[in-house]
Amino acid sequence: MKILFVGDVFGAPGRHIVREHLPHVLETHQVDLLVINGENSAGGFGITPSLAEELFDLGAHVITTGNHIWDKREIFGYMTVPADSHERGRRVLRPANYAHGTPGFGVYQGELPNGQAYAVINLQGRVFMSSCDDPFRKADELLSQVTAKVILVDLHAEASSEKVALGWYLDGRVTALLGTHTHIPTADERVLPQGTAYQTDVGMSGSYDSVIGVETELVLQRFLTGMPGKFEAAKGNAKMCAALITCDGATGRASHIQRIMLGE
Amino acid sequence: MKILFVGDVFGAPGRHIVREHLPHVLETHQVDLLVINGENSAGGFGITPSLAEELFDLGAHVITTGNHIWDKREIFGYMTVPADSHERGRRVLRPANYAHGTPGFGVYQGELPNGQAYAVINLQGRVFMSSCDDPFRKADELLSQVTAKVILVDLHAEASSEKVALGWYLDGRVTALLGTHTHIPTADERVLPQGTAYQTDVGMSGSYDSVIGVETELVLQRFLTGMPGKFEAAKGNAKMCAALITCDGATGRASHIQRIMLGE
């Protein structure tokens, strides 16, 4: 069984490049399950219902997010659906270790047309990020409830140490733990000894002639002066970054992970 | 001309793996200039004079470091040499944007046996790190003094945004800007449009069955309990991570960058 996970889709360049590449990648690799991190799809900041629809139309089974999830308020209502629903709003996740009472959900369990059960878990790191619940213990808690064998975890986090640590912590308990948030793909993809596919960061899908998606000049001004200024999505040199995981549907054990970076 | 830059050498496994691979890599690629980040060479924490000597004996022209530079006090005196010296202690750098009065130096300019001038600059980021001077303006200041055309910058920093931003800021002004500190190699190596070779992080040289070099179980306990505990270098699955840059010695302009990861 094949799973494709696409890293943070950033603004229009990100949406265009995934629209260009997803069809042939899904086809070529016979992808069964598609998960996309969409936290930056709205101009770099958040996601709206219509952009979520766009990503679902491209074939996404589940959309994961991260710290930018609440940037666009329109998404709140879209994600406010019953826990046992399978509609699209239910399949836009926010990190599961956000506070109780936060809109939406951080885990989704579904079934592919062929009957294969799968689960997607979204978590956020705490090192160098704003406070949230312990992602290690939240993972334990969720895994005790999930019945699917095929489980993909999107760990949205800054620090490499926290991502690597959670990778080892979940090795053998999930099919893949894939990092997002730094917007730069790492070259450390591997299958850990107990069968969990791991990559510290899948990398952003968006313009790479930019500072992690944002117009370079605007970010440089921020670094040089500390003064505010609107951040806009950069254009040019868009790439889709993703990870392709091969796993056994019956055991959920991964056998292979391949890093993908496709440009214009 | 060929430059090899080796990422954070971590503890004994890091030292062993670079000793194993450096000779054939230097030979195969006809490397002219070798720079090694040695901030973690002493069991993961700092560097001692004898470990610096060990890295120089392997052929390093310059050793760069980062936030762990002061972990071993023996290095203070070793780095306390005249600014115009070319002895080994002068060629162990600490980030140039540390406060005035800090021991040692953050830039070194030297000459290869063939007369080729080169400079190495060590900088540290400020995002998610302890306070230091502005690395952007410190780079401007140093570049106004350096006369060599071939210039390698080791930017020791946490945040991908800061590293990418400084890469663009220095594009065309230095031969290469290579990131260190996260201990995970990134897959974004490229030559920027104005001729600067860039990679967000070169990655650690050490054990990859670990949490960024440290024994996994010890780090997991820290994440799970918040309690102190001695961190020890992990063993097993050591890899040397490095970047190989091809550049024009006359102009300093890079034409190629290649990511290297060599294991046991």
Next chain:
Amino acid sequence: MKILFVGDVFGAPGRHIVREHLPHVLETHQVDLLVINGENSAGGFGITPSLAEELFDLGAHVITTGNHIWDKREIFGYMTVPADSHERGRRVLRPANYAHGTPGFGVYQGELPNGQAYAVINLQGRVFMSSCDDPFRKADELLSQVTAKVILVDLHAEASSEKVALGWYLDGRVTALLGTHTHIPTADERVLPQGTAYQTDVGMSGSYDSVIGVETELVLQRFLTGMPGKFEAAKGNAKMCAALITCDGATGRASHIQRIMLGE
């Protein structure tokens, strides 16, 4: 009923000044319940069993702590006692919102000789501090279990916003919420509208010719150079900082809070 809460006792100067002043303060004000924050009693870093005994011998019913609690490992075993014990080790608290599995306890409920029930809760903030569980929800959880009406909360936290916010959150639900950790007493003591005595920070008990307890010259060197160096407790100009709360033992409602700063 009178409660005295003494702020972070820092090193020998802190221990000496509380030994000097506690007897007459307890006597003069007819204090019923004495709680002392002891996280810095061991030379500024942690607390040992014998120093805890020293504070208990001075009359402390409960010792609270904070982020320095694990600095001295000897305290681990001392705090490892049954949850229903009332021995001294049980009455050294660490923040209640530390991870499950951490030694010790974050809440203690006891009874004064006159039969008056009381509880002490220790919490730690998350803003600008290392990750721990949500102190707001942990307070809710603990308060649902505590049966005593007289409840004192030591909130060990950095950010004024978080301390003030938790004060309002618990107003009317606890007798007093007193802040610690910044080591500087604040002048905002008051009884909130629903009857909770509040002070953002009680202030340290230790040398005030210092940088929050540490020898000034050592801290200045750290700020000026970023270099490591052993921190030692300063001497001279010791003061005991405390808050004296008057409350109704039957309802737990506070009627008065008085800031105390007593010097040599």
Next chain:
Amino acid sequence: MKILFVGDVFGAPGRHIVREHLPHVLETHQVDLLVINGENSAGGFGITPSLAEELFDLGAHVITTGNHIWDKREIFGYMTVPADSHERGRRVLRPANYAHGTPGFGVYQGELPNGQAYAVINLQGRVFMSSCDDPFRKADELLSQVTAKVILVDLHAEASSEKVALGWYLDGRVTALLGTHTHIPTADERVLPQGTAYQTDVGMSGSYDSVIGVETELVLQRFLTGMPGKFEAAKGNAKMCAALITCDGATGRASHIQRIMLGE
């Protein structure tokens, strides 16, 4: 000679309470020099030219600010005046250790009607705040240029350690070092041994039935859910917090500091 320094004026409640109290305080204490921190005067976020005019009309000689200085863009142009000007725009300071090229100035030297020279310096801390230049060395640099003997420093900073440390560092070199930013007045005002009046934080001038100026319910929602939401200035229980310094105009040496908190 008497100097009055008023802490962070927060929104309309802050502006009203200072308008109510300043006249009689200035009169009663025969204040010669009035400095007001105005970074939060515009609804809690920034300052506009018309609000600056309002504070100048109340008698302010100089307005200091801090991290919120750029929240309202209208102030940029107002502060863009020649360095040697004495007009009002020149007397709105931003922290002096902001990057070169930032609008405005961080130091102002002027003369009172009686010919008494004075200087005001605005600095920002670095601990738990965004990156800026070293406030210790920036203070050295500015003090080497200032010729006035009477010098007031507003250190806008979060960490008590950094504020106390800079107080000791400048003791005997400035008339007063007064902290701002935490919005809670501290009870540690004193004249340091070499004649510098010191207080870790002067406290906010605004509503104290709030979380450091902001409507309590809004801040609690933020802490409880991590979700965005507009912050609005709270109303009710406004207080003006200030420090009154007595010093020798000829030497600049302080002899007394008095904490002031005046309510509705």
